[in-house]
Amino acid sequence: MLTLYSYPELCAVADNNGYGLKVYAFLKLAGVPFVHEHLFDASAAPRGQLPYVVDDGETIGDSETIIAHAIAKYRLTIDAKLSPEQRRTNHLVTRMLDDLYWVMSYSRWKDERYYPAFRDAFIAQHPQIDAAGFETAKAYNAQRYHFQGIGRYTPEQAYARGLADLQVLAEIVPAKGFVHGDAPTSIDAGIYGFVANIYFLPIPTPLKAFVDAHKNLVAHCERIHAAVSSQPQTSS
Numbered sequence: 001m002l003t004l005y006s007y008p009e010l011c012a013v014a015d016n017n018g019y020g021l022k023v024y025a026f027l028k029l030a031g032v033p034f035v036h037e038h039l040f041d042a043s044a045a046p047r048g049q050l051p052y053v054v055d056d057g058e059t060i061g062d063s064e065t066i067i068a069h070a071i072a073k074y075r076l077t078i079d080a081k082l083s084p085e086q087r088r089t090n091h092l093v094t095r096m097l098d099d100l101y102w103v104m105s106y107s108r109w110k111d112e113r114y115y116p117a118f119r120d121a122f123i124a125q126h127p128q129i130d131a132a133g134f135e136t137a138k139a140y141n142a143q144r145y146h147f148q149g150i151g152r153y154t155p156e157q158a159y160a161r162g163l164a165d166l167q168v169l170a171e172i173v174p175a176k177g178f179v180h181g182d183a184p185t186s187i188d189a190g191i192y193g194f195v196a197n198i199y200f201l202p203i204p205t206p207l208k209a210f211v212d213a214h215k216n217l218v219a220h221c222e223r224i225h226a227a228v229s230s231q232p233q234t235s236s
């Protein structure tokens with residue numbers, strides 16, 4: 001059986017990182033059985049990043065590579081009916097979510113207005129992580145943000161990027177159904193991975209205020225959440 005290794009759950013979502021939650025939701029929506037293992041330390045992961053999977057002894061990292069592997073190996077049809085135009089849309093949205101990731105992460109670890117609420121919520125759910133360990137992670141993330149570039153932005157500049165990304169999502173996510181019709185596809189899993197990590201966390205960032213104000217984003221998030229939460233899973 002395939003095993004998914006990803007960061008811990010938080011505030012009702014199965015992974016507090018958008019990429020791991022994307023893979024989790026994809027596997028659920030596609031009907032692939034898997035075991036879910038939660039890790040705090042990514043140092044032993046491929047490229048030092050989560051998520052990754054181990055499937056019949058093969059280790060695969062990177063969320064998009066994992067999804068492509070699952071589609072090919074298990075002959076999944078979740079995206080089989082997509083047109084070339086829809087596939088191009090998926091590619092562009094996936095790359096945009098890469099940008100949104102940095103703003104979402106910045107809001108948790110870099111912005112001192114919201115970091116304490118994130119820290120306290122995480123430690124309350126995972127008391128094996130103490131405040132000192134969290135401060136170490138905070139310092140590590142500060143370095144990442146600096147070298148990526150977003151750490152050199154003011155909060156207003158950083159959030160302007162994330163809100164622009166969310167505005168595009170608000171324009172393409174329908175009020176009913178899913179992005180490409182009545183059935184979810186891989187892009188719905190991707191959008192859910194990031195929007196759920198904004199919507200379900202009770203931290204009043206500008207990103208959450210935007211999502212809360214757009215009923216179509218909330219409804220889409222809740223539809224996917226209900227679908228992936230209603231199916232049994234093996235977890236540890």
